Amino acid sequence: MNIDFSLALNFFIALLAILNPIGNIPIFLEHVNTETAEVQKNIAVLLASAIFVIILFFYFTGQPFLSLFGITIPAFRIAGGILIMTIGFRLLHGKPKFDPDGMETTAETNPFSIATKRLSSIIVPVATPIFVGPGAITTVILYSERSKSPATAACMVLSIIAACFLIGVALYMSRWFFKILKKNGMQIVSRTMGLILCAIAVQFVIEGIAQLIPGVINPDYLHIMK
Secondary structure (H helix, E strand, O other): OOOOHHHHHHHHHHHHHHHOOOOOHHHHHHHHOOOOHHHHHHHHHHHHHHHHHHHHHHHHHHHHHHHHOOOOHHHHHHHHHHHHHHHHHHHHOOOOOOOHHHOOOOOOOOHHHHHHHHHHHHHHHHHHHHHOOHHHHHHHHHHHHHOOOHHHHHHHHHHHHHHHHHHHHHHHOHHHHHHHHHHHHHHHHHHHHHHHHHHHHHHHHHHHHHHHOOOOOOHHHOOOOO
16 A cells, blocks of 8 residues: 655645644634633634635645646646745734733523534634635645545545644634733744745745756655656
């Protein structure tokens, strides 16, 4: 059974970096700060599930979508790398906006029911494009193109599940994370994720150029699957 575990691990790290669950906690809290803690936790679980469905959709339909518009993988690698680079720069200079002192509470009847209704109003923009934006979609499509066997594809799906699980945990414990890390801690996490994304973006551009112009780049620094 041909399974590329290193590719699946690399995909998991890239996906987690670009989804940036810790760095997006302040944005999540901004959109649910009028709800009680119990409702917020229910929203976190539902939101993570919605993010999983969106990512899975693009993982399996991304390549046919490119073919429909006649876009080649090398071109998409370079364009995607540039796009991810801009997101990385934004994270390097981003600042949390949420202020926990401004949180309100509301009367609560059924937390899950309230969360379900609230979810419909925050799928856009929180689930997409804040979490699953163009950069995340680009990353998913590029990595789906690399998975050459069903077993590797299954590992990639497990990577998506693991990343979305961690998003759910981060959002579920969002109040606790914000109290512990505070604004400075959030900035450190966000900027670290930004640096990782910039490195991933450069790798995508290198691989795109290597596919377009074979032999110009040292193959030891490439991860393109043959």
